[in-house]
Structure formats: C-alpha cells, structure tokens
Amino acid sequence: MSTHTGTLPPAGDWIRGISVKQPWTTAIVTGAKTIENRPQPWSWRGLVLLHAGLQTDRPALRLPHVARTIRGRNLPTGAVIGVARLTGCHQDPDGSPPCTEWAGPGLWHLELTDVQELALPIPARGQLGPWKPTEDLVAQVRQQLPDLRP
Numbered sequence: 001m002s003t004h005t006g007t008l009p010p011a012g013d014w015i016r017g018i019s020v021k022q023p024w025t026t027a028i029v030t031g032a033k034t035i036e037n038r039p040q041p042w043s044w045r046g047l048v049l050l051h052a053g054l055q056t057d058r059p060a061l062r063l064p065h066v067a068r069t070i071r072g073r074n075l076p077t078g079a080v081i082g083v084a085r086l087t088g089c090h091q092d093p094d095g096s097p098p099c100t101e102w103a104g105p106g107l108w109h110l111e112l113t114d115v116q117e118l119a120l121p122i123p124a125r126g127q128l129g130p131w132k133p134t135e136d137l138v139a140q141v142r143q144q145l146p147d148l149r150p
C-alpha cells in the first residue's frame with residue numbers, strides 16, 4: 001500500500017536525514033543544542049530528520065551542560081527522534097568566542113531551528129553526510145507530525 005499522497009514532492013527532494021551520535025541528538029531535540037558540529041560545510045538547507053546513530057559518545061555524558069540537558073531522558077539509538085530545519089552553516093572566526101557552548105572549535109556549525117521531537121522513535125538506518133530518506137520513513141514521521149511540509 002502506497003503512503004504517498006501525491007500532494008508532496010518526492011521525499012528526497014525536500015527533506016534529508018542527519019545522523020548524530022547520542023547524547024547530542026537528544027540535546028538537539030530538547031531545543032538546547034541549536035547547532036550540529038561537522039568537519040565540512042553542508043550546502044543543504046531545509047528540513048532534516050534527526051537520526052540518533054547507533055553509537056553513543058560516552059565521554060560527552062559527563063559534560064555538565066550535556067548532563068543537565070539530557071537528565072531523565074531516554075537516549076534511543078538507531079532511530080529518527082525528531083525533525084529540524086537546517087537554516088545555515090558557519091564557522092566561528094579565528095580567535096572569536098564560540099557561537100554557543102555547543103560549538104566545536106574549528107568545525108562547521110549547522111544551524112538548526114524549528115525543532116520538533118517525535119513522541120515515538122522510528123527505527124531507521126542512517127548514513128554519513130546528508131542522506132535522502134525513503135518515502136516510507138517520511139510517511140512514518142508524518143504520522144506523528146501530520147503538518148510536516150517542505
């Protein structure tokens with residue numbers, strides 16, 4: 001049974017996925033972490049599925065700002081746990097203070113807004129770099145976020 005309504009363009013044309021290790025993905029869906037650090041700039045702008053990768057960055061769990069942000073939350077892995085809008089990508093100028101406490105020095109910062117957390121994680125496989133989600137995965141996300149549009 002097809003879940004494509006015909007009213008939306010193909011998913012790969014208007015939405016991408018981004019895989020992020022835990023606890024960073026959960027910090028993003030809380031709204032506290034408004035950037036994602038990457039070694040290279042991304043040209044994609046628009047909606048991104050927030051995919052919690054299979055790996056957990058264990059040392060990050062001990063960072064005070066991370067521990068405060070994720071306290072009492074589950075840290076699902078291998079699942080889409082939210083959606084955000086990627087609006088820009090920047091690097092902090094040399095010698096300047098970081099743009100947020102979440103910013104990695106020397107890295108590119110993907111700017112994330114309009115974050116929506118899913119009530120139920122959706123198991124999915126991610127990839128490195130911005131990836132194109134399947135129509136089925138986007139349909140499952142839209143069951144929880146029916147107003148999600150390009």
